[in-house]
Amino acid sequence: MKNNKIIERIIWILLLAIVWELVVLTGRFSTLILPSLRSILHSLYLSISRGDLLAQIYFSMSIIIQGIIISLIIAMVLVFLSLFSKVFTSLLETIIAIAHPLPGIALLPLVILWMGAGRKAILFIIIHSVLWPLVLNLKTGFQSIPEVYKLIGKNYELNKLQIMIKILTPASLPYFLAGMKIGWARAWRALISAEMLFGAANSIGGLGWFIFEKRSFFDLPGVFAGIIVIVIIGILIEDFVFQSIENHTIKKWGMST
Amino acid sequence: MGYVHLSSYLEVKNIKKSYKVKDDHLKVINGLELKINRNEFVTIIGASGCGKSTLLKLIAGFIEPEEGQIDINNNKIKGASFERIMVFQEFDQLFPWRTILENVCFALKAKDLFGSKQKRIEVAKKYLKEVHLNNYLDYYPHQLSGGMKQRAALARSLVTKPSILLMDEPFGSLDSQTRQELQNLLLEIWYKEKNTVVFVTHDIKEAVILSDKIIVMDDQKGQIKEIIPNNLTRPRRPYENDFIELFQKLNQLI
Numbered sequence: 001m002k003n004n005k006i007i008e009r010i011i012w013i014l015l016l017a018i019v020w021e022l023v024v025l026t027g028r029f030s031t032l033i034l035p036s037l038r039s040i041l042h043s044l045y046l047s048i049s050r051g052d053l054l055a056q057i058y059f060s061m062s063i064i065i066q067g068i069i070i071s072l073i074i075a076m077v078l079v080f081l082s083l084f085s086k087v088f089t090s091l092l093e094t095i096i097a098i099a100h101p102l103p104g105i106a107l108l109p110l111v112i113l114w115m116g117a118g119r120k121a122i123l124f125i126i127i128h129s130v131l132w133p134l135v136l137n138l139k140t141g142f143q144s145i146p147e148v149y150k151l152i153g154k155n156y157e158l159n160k161l162q163i164m165i166k167i168l169t170p171a172s173l174p175y176f177l178a179g180m181k182i183g184w185a186r187a188w189r190a191l192i193s194a195e196m197l198f199g200a201a202n203s204i205g206g207l208g209w210f211i212f213e214k215r216s217f218f219d220l221p222g223v224f225a226g227i228i229v230i231v232i233i234g235i236l237i238e239d240f241v242f243q244s245i246e247n248h249t250i251k252k253w254g255m256s257t
Numbered sequence: 258m259g260y261v262h263l264s265s266y267l268e269v270k271n272i273k274k275s276y277k278v279k280d281d282h283l284k285v286i287n288g289l290e291l292k293i294n295r296n297e298f299v300t301i302i303g304a305s306g307c308g309k310s311t312l313l314k315l316i317a318g319f320i321e322p323e324e325g326q327i328d329i330n331n332n333k334i335k336g337a338s339f340e341r342i343m344v345f346q347e348f349d350q351l352f353p354w355r356t357i358l359e360n361v362c363f364a365l366k367a368k369d370l371f372g373s374k375q376k377r378i379e380v381a382k383k384y385l386k387e388v389h390l391n392n393y394l395d396y397y398p399h400q401l402s403g404g405m406k407q408r409a410a411l412a413r414s415l416v417t418k419p420s421i422l423l424m425d426e427p428f429g430s431l432d433s434q435t436r437q438e439l440q441n442l443l444l445e446i447w448y449k450e451k452n453t454v455v456f457v458t459h460d461i462k463e464a465v466i467l468s469d470k471i472i473v474m475d476d477q478k479g480q481i482k483e484i485i486p487n488n489l490t491r492p493r494r495p496y497e498n499d500f501i502e503l504f505q506k507l508n509q510l511i
Contacts, residue, residue, distance in 0.1 A: 148350045151319055154337040154415075156367035166363075170354040253353045254399025 035221040043105055043221035044228060053210065057229065061208040063119060064191050067126030069185065074127070075134040079142065092135070100132040104190040107196060117198040122191065122206075129190045130183035137179025141172025174250050181242055188234060265292035266330060267316070267421065273324035274315060278306040286311060286481040290418045291472065295420075298447060298454045300464035303474030303482075304511055309457045310425055312474075316455060317343045317423050329421070339368050342419040345457060347425040348406045351398040351413070352399070358394040361385060368417045382414040387446060402434035408442065415450060424456040428463070440466055444491070461507045465500060466493050473510045483510055 017037055023029070024036045031039070047053035104125040111121045143206040145159040149171055169176075195208025205213070214222030226242055250256045269291035275283055286293070286308045293299050299436050301309045314320045316327055318337040326333045350384070351360045360376075361381035371377050385391055388408040398406055407427055414422060428436040440463060447454060458464055468487055474480035485507065489499055 146347065146349055148345050148347050149352070151317075151337075151343065151345075152350065154319060154344055155317065155339075155341075156364060157337065157339055158367060167352070170352070173354070249354070253397050255353050 035242055039221040040224040044225035047225055056207050056210045058188025060191060063122055064126055064187055067123050067187060068130055071127050071130035071134055075131055075138055078135055079138045096132055104129040105193050119203055122194045125194045126187045129186035133182040134179040137175045139241050143170050145171045174255050184237060194195055210229045266295035267293040268328040271325035272322045275312060276372055284360055285479045287314045289480050296451045297470060298468045299466040299470045300420050300458055301460055301474060302457045302464050304476045305459060307474040307476035308479055309474050313423050313425050313457050321469045339417055340419055341421045342414045343423040344410055344414045344427045346429045348403050350410050351406055353398050354396050356397055357390060357409045360409060361416050364413045364417050381416060384416045388412045404431055407439060420453060422452045422454045426458055461504055462495060465503050472479045
């Protein structure tokens, strides 16, 4: 993001915060339902300083990163295999057609029965959320690579694996990043929902569980504190992590579309 | 080396291949024969869709003929090879994610030449200097003009010292001044490196400036219409009488 855009953002957020406080100050709503910003920030401060919120962030982020790495490996293998076999490609396309439109959260009841309500189940949902958009985009990326690149690969006597690693993968990076962005967004949403449903069965529960638990105690400042953290992580990943990866790769190389 | 080659270096023997032109219309190269000597600079000209690019791809080994074979030094070629490197017309034949230097090093690395990275960089730099890109080593392709991209592609093709350089209208998308510059550069390099060059173009003037031998393709029969030796003294200037004479002769043939 450009600097003046960031400043614009901050100004709007401050204005909205002031409006919020003013509404609270009118006293028309119970502070149980609409807590003041002060109490929300206080709760946020307490949760962070006690360390329990950080532990929840760590738990959620570690699952999602693990899920994304596993998805990445599976996606590469699937797309690589589809380079070799038309039969496999046709099977893969069918599976994508079925699995891609299916929201991960719809699989929850099944996953609970199959793997119980633990970390494994959440991981499964995340992989489901990331894998298909990633495979789909990688496939599209590979298909839209200029013919010349492949001919050059042949000309320099590279084998299929070398062509995949040295040429097809970097050449399809714009599609790969687009797939990762969709995958991340889906996984992040699925993760929070799954954590709320699974709770702290075998673990500390994660961010989703954090806000759900606060709700049980009617600790609304705590709920809002959790929501703020979820929003901030979302913004950091989408606007900063992905942005800076793009700036250092496809933007720098003039490949962004 | 002073000895006489009894047979030609590159021989295209009775090739048959069907191919599609732009409107999905099927055409055929039918029983094409061609002989090219070592170190010769040959251009292939003909109307668009006459099969000249297809012929070049066959020689490169990117595609296989339905009948016939292509020999180099009396050995039948199989598939693509470092020995026959193609330079394309497309500006995006350089990898956009690699700098100009890295693009040239790619070729050396692929052929696994010179052992160390240090040495490869050194050799790549030398070739980039020959194409006057020594000040652009760390630029990415999208930062360069079309002419500079083609020069970098030329450096990448030459750096592995292929015995045959196949060029598919490499200067076809350039403005006429840049094209002239690159033609001169190519000749300069060819005098030094002495590769065998097979150069496809639809520009008659380009063919007359560059080559020792001009092959005119017949787009109806899918064969060679005529082979015209070009013995004009170099450097060739388009305003000289014998240049104009040859140009007009070719113009009538196409």
